[in-house]
Amino acid sequence: MYYYIMEPAGNKALWQEKVKDTLGDLGIAGETVFPSPARTIEELATLGITKGYSTIVAVGSEKIVNKIVTAIINQDSNKDTVLGIIPEDYESKIAKRIGVHDYKEACQALKFRKLRTVNACCIEPNKYFMTEATIESVKPATAYLTMDEIQLSADFNKIIIKPGVKVEIKDLSYENKTSIKSLFNAFIGRKEDINDIYSSRFVSNEIKIETLEASLSVRVDDEIIAKTPIICRDMPRALKIVVARDIIIQEKR
Numbered sequence: 001m002y003y004y005i006m007e008p009a010g011n012k013a014l015w016q017e018k019v020k021d022t023l024g025d026l027g028i029a030g031e032t033v034f035p036s037p038a039r040t041i042e043e044l045a046t047l048g049i050t051k052g053y054s055t056i057v058a059v060g061s062e063k064i065v066n067k068i069v070t071a072i073i074n075q076d077s078n079k080d081t082v083l084g085i086i087p088e089d090y091e092s093k094i095a096k097r098i099g100v101h102d103y104k105e106a107c108q109a110l111k112f113r114k115l116r117t118v119n120a121c122c123i124e125p126n127k128y129f130m131t132e133a134t135i136e137s138v139k140p141a142t143a144y145l146t147m148d149e150i151q152l153s154a155d156f157n158k159i160i161i162k163p164g165v166k167v168e169i170k171d172l173s174y175e176n177k178t179s180i181k182s183l184f185n186a187f188i189g190r191k192e193d194i195n196d197i198y199s200s201r202f203v204s205n206e207i208k209i210e211t212l213e214a215s216l217s218v219r220v221d222d223e224i225i226a227k228t229p230i231i232c233r234d235m236p237r238a239l240k241i242v243v244a245r246d247i248i249i250q251e252k253r
Contacts, residue, residue, distance in 0.1 A: 002029075003056050005035070006033070006060060007064050030057075031053070045075070056068055056071075057086060060087075082113075094130065098241065114244070118163075119163045119236050121232060122232065124231045131221065135216050136219075142156075142211065143210065145208070158170040165207050168200070169200045210228060
């Protein structure tokens with residue numbers, strides 16, 4: 001039932017052994033695999049789905065989570081496969097999203113198997129993530145955004161993309177610090193926040209991002225997954241994930 005994909009042990013070996021012991025005590029031990037030069041994380045996840053495992057569990061960092069998200073969405077068109085997560089960083093966005101504070105709570109969540117259907121973000125053609133993607137430029141650069149039949153240009157140092165599709169543009173240059181914000185706020189009739197003059201935020205089901213300069217890297221968890229220009233799409237209810245019982249209780253309230 002459970003197929004655990006762990007990152008190469010290294011200095012995580014002791015933590016991983018504790019996780020395995022806890023899973024055994026809870027009676028939910030399953031097949032455990034590690035990526036290698038011969039098999040990537042995505043390939044291992046695809047293999048687990050092919051073998052018929054109903055729950056693919058990412059054990060480790062947000063990087064392994066997003067790689068498995070990509071594999072599940074690309075492989076499982078029926079959306080039957082469930083993603084479980086045992087995060088190594090309990091302060092991470094992923095840990096907070098599933099409502100766990102340590103590996104024992106994450107293991108217990110797997111046992112109780114409370115599910116939530118969540119959105120993901122797609123960077124065409126086939127890269128998906130649950131956390132965020134970034135585009136950065138050492139010197140100020142110019143981006144062109146197309147969304148909802150609106151076209152805008154923005155100077156930026158960093159662009160952050162989150163599932164939604166929620167895009168935040170950070171411009172640290174003084175010369176153009178309010179131009180894009182003023183333009184968009186005027187368009188939607190929103191009052192400007194003078195405490196946030198260096199950032200502009202947009203939400204759309206689909207956004208195309210082009211850069212005036214040479215293609216810039218798009219990174220997820222510090223790994224390059226694409227180059228500009230890119231098209232980002234929201235993927236509603238794209239994935240089932242295991243969450244802590246407290247999350248479910250809070251939702252019912």
